Amino acid sequence: MTAYTRLEIGLAIFLVAMFLIPCALIIFVSAESPYYLISGEPVREAALAKGITVLSAKDVTWNLPGAIGGKTYVLSDSSGTTVTVSTQSFDSAEFRDTAVQLYHSFPVGRGKPVGSLVVVGQHLVYVTPADSAILEQIAPLLRQNTSP
Structure with missing residues (x-):
């Protein structure tokens, strides 16, 4: 040896x-985001608080286990910038976290969408495009909802 x-x-x-x-x-x-129930529509409330116009809102349910419904919003700010924001509520932390893991399992450009995913209580919030000025404006208000 x-x-x-x-x-x-x-x-x-x-x-x-x-x-x-x-x-x-x-x-x-x-850090794991805690699962808790938030009443109302956090995205609509954050947008209206920041003076962002909600152009449209429609009900949608993502085809994922545990998804119980959400909204797809089209938002516009004073400069005319528009973004699409989709939310989905889940009936348990396990289903919500599985959806987050699924989102992160795809590499960029190979099936992974180009938006930004945010966890707010029982909701997943997906914003397209991810680098939007509107997301920067409403993100602080959404973060206020990240603790029970």
Whole structure:
């Protein structure tokens, strides 16, 4: 048997660290969003509070387990920018979290939509496009609803 050199031991420690550090960051940085019921329509309320016009709203139910209904809104701000915002309510945290995992399982450009997904209580809120100024305006009000 040969003794391992310092270089080999250092390389082994480096490889293990390169695997464990990202895993630890994911575990410690990502916080689970609590599941709780929010009454009303948080997106409509946030939009109206920020002076954003709701051009249309229609009922929709996503084809996912546990989805119990939501709305698709078309919002417009004073500069004429429009975005589509879809919400969906889920009957349990497990179904809501499964939908989030499904969304993140697709790589960008290969089936993954180009919008932004936000968790608000029992709702998932999906905004297209993700870099919209309207999302920046309503996001702080939606974040206020992220704790029971």
